Amino acid sequence: MTERIVIVGGxxxxxxxxxxxxEELESEIEAGKIEITVVSANPNHLYKPLYLYIPLGEAELEDTRRPLVDLVDHRVTLVYKRVTEIDTDGKSLAMDDGSELDYDYLVVGTGAIPQPEETPGLGEDEPGHHFYGPDASENLRETLANFDEGHLVLSVIGTPHVCPAAPVEFPMIVEEWFRERGVREDIEITYTYPIQRLHGVRPTAEWMVPRFEERxxxxxxxxxxxxVEDGTIETLEGKELDFDLMIGIPEFTASPIIEEAGLGEEWMEVDRNTLESEHAEDVWGIGDVTNLPTSKAGSVAHYASGTLVSRIASEVRDQVPTATFHGKTICFIEAGTEEGTFIEFAYDREPVVRDENRFLHWSKLGYNEAYWLTARGVM
Amino acid sequence: MSDELDELEAESESIQEAADAMVELQQDGTLEDLTEAATAVSLLADALDDEMVVEVAGLANELGLVAGSATQPNTIRTLATMMDAMDEADTFENPEKVGMMGTVGKLRDEDVQRGLGFLMEFLGALGRQIERRSEGYEQAEN
Incomplete structure (x- = not known):
């Protein structure tokens, strides 16, 4: 009998x-014991960190996506449908075309979805911009290209948000970009954050202070x-801040199917070491959809996948799974347009932010080009 | 001043370990090699720019994607077998001319039949992969 592993999300x-x-289950697949299926409503795989570069004219939309079929192993069946319901008792998925797909093992990787419409100041007919989507990034590019004087405010509104370094990077990159364009003297830049320091990760906050002051x-x-109304941001604390251009970091949520399936109230609730669902058998979570106590960053999904694959392979082979995930996270941080650094941490390891330099900036640029090797499982 | 001294004292163990490591590197000659290598890194830093990094990384990405497929165990075996066959056939410079009747005759050869069997399997797989990609590209463009 063939057992089916279904992965929701591309x-x-x-x-x-x-x-x-x-790769791991190659012999089981060849013997017809296992089949792997990816269900993705989007037939393209997106590299979302590049959205940050679109407003500055450093990347184009076509750079951010590749057909999923070019990146997924040929032994994997691709189903281009949207999952509308997960029945963990019946081990079945319902699709948007009315069809159903049974599973023996389920991996949920549906990500974190930006909700600008639910975020004050963002969304259609609102004055604020963001860079967490293709249209939003392109709109901001047009606005920034014509912005040569006034007050730019970058406001972190939603937490947690994906790509935690992006709000740190954007003010520093755009500040240098304005200087290169010769308009910096006519532009005031303000960065806001909801808690009593500049970033949720303390060492990052400490790293930011002198650099933001210098700039x-x-x-x-x-x-x-x-x-947000008439060019003024009002806060819960009773503060007011006028702006000419507002860029907001929106709220993010999990797909509603997570709560509907009883897999978690806000995010998909998983064991932080085994990635197994806390509410259903033979179900695992990967990436931004989960409630793992670390950043919502692609590197977390990358490193966690090693544990996930090992544990599922053990289950398939009737072995006791022993691999565990310990929260390894790495994020690049661009400190302007010419230098960068990175931050690395885990559940039990405090982050360290090194001084920025050119090589780390080039490492980030290089990784942006070579990311597709990570998606392919090569790097 | 007192704070600075306290800080220095707190770090004294780290400073001593760093100094010991440096002395060891100097004594065994590694430090000299590293110093020389550092000038090459300096040259790299001066010569590189963003565009060069993007170009090289982009090329490495595409080559890596091809290599990722080419290094599947079955693919390696197949490529190695085909290369061995090329070497064994050794008739590139003056191959025998084979017409229609000759082809029929060759088809009685069991080795040729096995090779043909491989080609038929390959063609079937090629068709399936073309279909898979075509569907994926069509979906991706819509």
């Missing part, structure tokens, strides 16, 4: 897991945006 977590599983980027903390 993002980083789903794609890397599918590719590594097909004359104003900062406001304990700044929780409540309402």
């Amino acid at each position: 993002g980083s977590g789903g794609t890397i897991t599918a590719n590594r599983l097909s 004359d980027i104003e900062t406001k903390t304990f700044f929780n945006v409540e309402n």
Whole structure:
């Protein structure tokens, strides 16, 4: 009898897991004991960190996506449908075309979805911009290209948000970009953050302080945006801040199918070491959809996939799974347009942020080009 | 001043370990090699720019994707077998001319039949992969 592993989602977590599983279970697949299926409503795989570069004209939309079929191992079946329901008792998925797909093992990697419409100041007919989607990034590019004087405010509104370094990088990159364009003197830049420091990760916050000061980027903390109207941001704390251009980091949520399936109330609830669902048998979570106590970053999905693949392979082979995940996370941080650094941490290891340099900036640029090897499971 | 001294004292163990490591590297000659290698890194830093990094990384990405498929165990075996066959056939410079009747005659050869069997399997797999990709590209463009 053939057992079926179904992976929901064709993002980083789903794609890397599918590719590594097909390698690990090659002999089982050839013997007809296992089949692997990826279900993705989006037939393209997206590399979302590049959205940050689109507003500055450093990347194009076509750079951010590749057909999933080019990245997923040929032994994996691709189903281009949207999952509308997960029945963990019946071990079955319902699709948007009315069809159903049974599974023996299920991996959920449906990601974190930006909700600009639910975020004060963002969304259609609202004044704020963001860079967490293709259209939003292109709109911001057009606005920035014509922005040569006034007050730019970057406000972190939603937490947790994906790509935790992006709000740190954007003010520093755009500040240098304005200087290169010769308009920096006519532009004031302010960065706001909801808690009483500049970033949720303390060493990152400490790293930011002198660098933002050097660049004359104003900062406001304990700044929780409540309402945006007539060029003014109003906060829960009763503060007000005028702006000419507002860029907001939106709220993010899991897909509603997670809560509907009883897999978690806000995010998919999994064991932080085994990635197994806390609410259903033979179900695992990977990537931004989970409630893992670390950043929502692609590197987490990348490193967690090794544990996930090992544990599922053990289950398939009737062995006792022993691999565990310990929260390894790495994020690049661009400190302007010419230098960068990175931050690395785990559940039990405090982050360290090194001084920025050119080589780390080039490492990030190089990784942006070579990311597809990660998705393919090669790197 | 007192704070600085306290800080220095707190770090004294680390400073001593770093100094010991440096002395060891100097004594065994590694430090000299590293110093010389550092000038090459310096040259690299001066010569590189963003565009060069992007170009090289992009090329490495595409080659890596091909290599990722080419290094599957079955693919390696098949490629190795085909290369061995090329070597064994050794008739590139003056191959025998084979017409219709000759082909029929060759088909009685069991080795040729086995090779043909491989080609038929390959063609079937090629068709399936073309179908898989075509569907994926069509979906991706919509």
